[in-house]
Each structure stands twice: as structure tokens, then as C-alpha cells.
Amino acid sequence: MTVQTERPPTGPPDVVKTDGRPGDPGKPRERARSLAPYLLLLPALAATLVFLGWPLVNNGMLSFQNLNMRQFILHLTEWNGIDNFKEVLTGEDFWRVTGRSIAFTAVNVALIMVIGTLVGLLLARLGKRMRTFLLVGLVLAWAMPVIAATTVYQWLFAQRFGVVNWVLDKAGWHSMADFDWMGSQLSTFFVVIFLIVWMSIPFVAINLYAATTVIPKELYEAASLDGAGAWKRFTNVTLPYLRPFLYATTFLEIIWVFKAFAQVMALNEGGPDRLTEILPVYAYIEGMGNQHFGMGAAIALLTIVILLALTAFYLRIVLKQEEDEL
Amino acid sequence: MWPNAVAVVLFIGFVFPVYWMFATAFKPTGDIISENPVWIPTDVTFEHFKTAVEADHFWTMVGNSLTVTLLAVVFSLIIGLASAFALARMRFKGRKGFIIGFMLAQMAPWEVMVIAIYMIVRDADMLNSLVPLTLFYMVMILPFTLLTLRGFVAAVPRELEESAMVDGCSRMQAFRRVILPLLAPGLMSTSLFGFITAWNEFPLVLVLNKEAEAKTLPVWLSGFQTAFGDDWGATMAAASLFAIPILVLFVFLQRRAVSGLTDGAVKG
Numbered sequence A: 001m002t003v004q005t006e007r008p009p010t011g012p013p014d015v016v017k018t019d020g021r022p023g024d025p026g027k028p029r030e031r032a033r034s035l036a037p038y039l040l041l042l043p044a045l046a047a048t049l050v051f052l053g054w055p056l057v058n059n060g061m062l063s064f065q066n067l068n069m070r071q072f073i074l075h076l077t078e079w080n081g082i083d084n085f086k087e088v089l090t091g092e093d094f095w096r097v098t099g100r101s102i103a104f105t106a107v108n109v110a111l112i113m114v115i116g117t118l119v120g121l122l123l124a125r126l127g128k129r130m131r132t133f134l135l136v137g138l139v140l141a142w143a144m145p146v147i148a149a150t151t152v153y154q155w156l157f158a159q160r161f162g163v164v165n166w167v168l169d170k171a172g173w174h175s176m177a178d179f180d181w182m183g184s185q186l187s188t189f190f191v192v193i194f195l196i197v198w199m200s201i202p203f204v205a206i207n208l209y210a211a212t213t214v215i216p217k218e219l220y221e222a223a224s225l226d227g228a229g230a231w232k233r234f235t236n237v238t239l240p241y242l243r244p245f246l247y248a249t250t251f252l253e254i255i256w257v258f259k260a261f262a263q264v265m266a267l268n269e270g271g272p273d274r275l276t277e278i279l280p281v282y283a284y285i286e287g288m289g290n291q292h293f294g295m296g297a298a299i300a301l302l303t304i305v306i307l308l309a310l311t312a313f314y315l316r317i318v319l320k321q322e323e324d325e326l
Numbered sequence B: 001m002w003p004n005a006v007a008v009v010l011f012i013g014f015v016f017p018v019y020w021m022f023a024t025a026f027k028p029t030g031d032i033i034s035e036n037p038v039w040i041p042t043d044v045t046f047e048h049f050k051t052a053v054e055a056d057h058f059w060t061m062v063g064n065s066l067t068v069t070l071l072a073v074v075f076s077l078i079i080g081l082a083s084a085f086a087l088a089r090m091r092f093k094g095r096k097g098f099i100i101g102f103m104l105a106q107m108a109p110w111e112v113m114v115i116a117i118y119m120i121v122r123d124a125d126m127l128n129s130l131v132p133l134t135l136f137y138m139v140m141i142l143p144f145t146l147l148t149l150r151g152f153v154a155a156v157p158r159e160l161e162e163s164a165m166v167d168g169c170s171r172m173q174a175f176r177r178v179i180l181p182l183l184a185p186g187l188m189s190t191s192l193f194g195f196i197t198a199w200n201e202f203p204l205v206l207v208l209n210k211e212a213e214a215k216t217l218p219v220w221l222s223g224f225q226t227a228f229g230d231d232w233g234a235t236m237a238a239a240s241l242f243a244i245p246i247l248v249l250f251v252f253l254q255r256r257a258v259s260g261l262t263d264g265a266v267k268g
Helices: A027-062 A069-074 A083-090 A092-125 A128-143 A146-156 A163-170 A185-212 A217-225 A230-258 A261-268 A279-289 A293-325 B002-026 B047-054 B058-089 B095-105 B114-123 B130-155 B158-166 B171-200 B203-208 B217-227 B232-267
Strands: none
Touching: A027 A293, A027 B058, A027 B095, A027 B114, A027 B130, A083 A293, A092 A128, A092 A185, A092 A230, A092 A279, A092 A293, A092 B002, A128 A185, A128 B002, A128 B232, A146 A185, A146 A261, A146 B002, A146 B217, A146 B232, A185 A230, A185 A261, A185 B002, A217 A230, A230 A293, A261 A279, A261 B203, A261 B217, A279 A293, A279 B114, A279 B203, A293 B095, A293 B114, B002 B047, B002 B232, B047 B058, B047 B232, B058 B095, B058 B130, B058 B171, B058 B217, B095 B130, B114 B203, B130 B171, B130 B203, B158 B171, B171 B217, B171 B232, B203 B217, B217 B232
């Protein structure tokens, strides 16, 4: 996004009032004008502070409370210091879920970025008609609402009459004819990952393709004249151009995948036996499901901290870059 | 010729789940639960759509989803546009801070904050109401709306506005008559993403609105399959009904949507 160069507020000062009579640029008017941007920003700022800021603060406060069903019903506030955090951090579950979440994110993001990039480069190579054809397919997958897509995947991977099991059976893998995908941790994760990767590739591929269209063709010609082969041209011309884009997309995908609550929850509610809970689902099930609201809030806070840590590196680059640019 | 062959395989891979949803929705139950899949529905039926539409509370939830989504989009456009105008056109102290602040707000961990939000809404005695949903969705899509619109406002040449003011328009009039019409495409693509986000939102409504009268379509759909057992025909019909508005919007606005998203999401 381009950032326009700034000029002082108005070119010709607004000396013309609605009734067409020149107004006097007196002091109160000056002040009103200097306040104008803040007044314009006020509604958005207030709404964000109340509906985003307050839940964040509230989450922090809840995480230091002993808040279970009893306290919840009686509206009691029982502070218990860092007990929630002590219990969460010394328990095995939290670390197991954290490790699982990070591995889950890593696998998804790696698959999304690698396949997405390859599909994007393929789009750049295709002829116009073939490209439009593939773009339509990608856009359809991209536009599918998460819950609708999750429901469709339940049907594709259904134990009985699911088309996936039928294909595997016909392909000679007969033991899969009646396979229960939701029956084990690995196979459930396989379906979730398949779903997320399928839904996420279009964003990466289409945008990557768009990014390749701005690479000057002369660079490739020059590289060819210098005797660069396909691979050299890719690493020396294409890749440097795409690098900022690849960083940005990887960063976004990490955030999105790490918080993939809807897919996991709607597919199998973190089951079987809570084995596919990732951090947001774990916080939800501990907090809402088991009605340990304070514990849930503590897990939520830790989840946010982990998310920040995972993305801090990139966040710093972006913020710094923005400051330079503005 | 291998790129074309790969493209065809990929096309099938990406479209198949969408196709299978629609195909199943139109097949008679006998064709759905058959030993060999019926790839193309020859015997088309609308019975599953009827089941879905006649399911309890379906129309209530359509109404709820539309109300919450449209109101959230409209509100966020109005207050987002005011801020976008200030950030694009005025110079004032703290401008950078606001922009960076809204960029951070765009990454808000909504999925993780459900417990805190639940407690707040309960204390306000607003569970099972559409009001908090609307407000939270508005704030959820606000940073994206605001930052994207800022880019669109900045792209309108300042001279147009200035000459309108020389011709006797107030700043407000210049905005309404000159800038607003030029922003129409920007407003459209921004509201598309707002619409998709709010239409799809799942975690908050799952937690806040447990009563059927106050649910929205995503929760209805996620519960549908449980309620209807293995009636995949009805489930796929329900999924189709839920997905169609977005699929249609997306296909129509695809080109604009893509550039809007990269601008807005990647670089705020």
C-alpha cells in the first residue's frame, strides 16, 4: 500500500462556509481544526478499546482468579495470585498441547507455503486460458466458508460411504474401506491438515502469482544472456523479488493456523480423547467446557504470549518498516 | 505440456470438495449411500434442501446472520471511513501511533479471548443477544476496513477535493460529492471482506449464544450434522445454502478482492 506524502491539512483554507460567506479564521476555528482528526478517530478508537482492549485486560484479570462454577454463579471474585499459572505451567497437559500446537502450525505452514508457492509459479507459467481455469478452481476453494468446508470434509472422510475411503479401497488399499478417520489422533490431524492446507493454498498461490507479474522481464533476459539456467534465474531474479512477499505471507499463515479454532472444533471437538486439541481449543475446553474459567483465561493469556513470541521477529520488521515509511 | 496437465489435476483437487457438496445435496438418498459413488447426479432431487430449510429455526438463523453481518459491516464502514479520512488526509500528532495500533488490532487473537468475552457479556446480561455479536464483529473487521480505506482515500487526488472547495463546497460537502463516489469500488471490496469475516464467525457466537433463537448459521451448520445423524444429503444442502452467498460474492468480485486483500492484509 502506498503511503501518500503529507502536506499541511488544507490547501486553500476552508474560508468558505456553507452559506458562501467567508468565515473569519479566528482562534476557535483553528482549535476545532486541530481537533478534527482526533474527533474523526474517536469512534473507531473507542470501539476498539472497549471491545478489544477490555477483553484483553479482562482476560488478564480473570487469569489471576479462582473462578469456577461456584464463583461464576455467585458472582464472586476470588483472587488467587499466580496459582492458575503455576498449575498450568507445572502440569504436563499444557506443555504437551503447546508442543502439539507448534508442530501443527509448523507442518501446516510449511505445506501451505511450499505447495502454495509452487502453484503460484505454475500459474505464472500457464497460458492465459489454462491460468483462468485454474484460478477459478482456486477461488472456489478459497471462498468456501470455514464451517461449510469442515462439514464437507466430514462427508468426504466419512467412515461409511465417504468418497475417500472408496477411492483408497479401489486403489487397492482394502483395509481403508471402512476406516474411521476420527478414531485416532494422527488420522484426525491428517484430515484437519488436509482441510487447512486446501483452504489456505489459494491465498498464497494467487497472491504469489500476482507478485510475479511485477518482476521486470528485462531481468530474465539479462540473466539469460549471462548464461543463467532456469534454476539460477529463479534464485537470482524471481526469489529476491518475492522474498518480502513470502515473509509476509508466512507470518500471516502462522497467525491464522495457530488460531485454527473453528476447523478443529467443528471437525471433532478436539477428539478423540482430547488428543487433537491445539492451544485455543484447549483453553476453550478447559475454560468453558470444564468451567474452570480462571484456568482457561490463564491458558489463553499464555497462548497469546506464545503467539507473540512466534511472530515477534516479523512483527519487529514490519513495525520498523512502517515507521520508516510513514 | 506438463504444466497444463498439472493444472487440470490441481483444478480437480481444489474444486472437488465444492462440487461434491453441491452434487450430494441434489442426489436422492439412495444415490448418496451407495456402495459405489454416483459421480454425477442424474436423478436430481430438492428433497434435501427442503429438509434443511424446514429444519427448526433455519429462517431465524438466516435472519440473525444477515442482521449481524450487515450491521457490523455498515457500522465498521462508517466509523472506519471517518478514521481513514483523518489518517489519509490530515497531519496530526500520534498519527503513526494510530496506524500501528490498528495494524496490531488486526492481529487480535479473538479465538483465544472467548472466555474473557463470555464473562463480560454475561456480566452485562447480554448473552443470547445479537447486540454484542454485532458490536464485536464490527470491531473485528474494523482495522482491516479502516486501513484499506485509508489507501483508497489517499489514492483520490487531493486537487479534486480542493477545487470543489474553491467552488464553494464545505469540506464535508466536498467529501460527500467528490470523494465518496470515487471510493465506491474501495467500499465494495472492503465490505466484501467484512462480510465474509462476520458471516463465517464461529467461536464467539458458539460461546455467547447457546439459545437457538440467537444463533447464527455457522453454529447451526456445525450442529446440523449431529442433529440429523448421517443425513448427508440434508447436511450438504445446508452447507450449500450457507456457502452460496459467499461463493457468489467472491466469484463476482474476485479480481478486486485479490488486490484488496494483499494491500490490506499484508501491509495493513
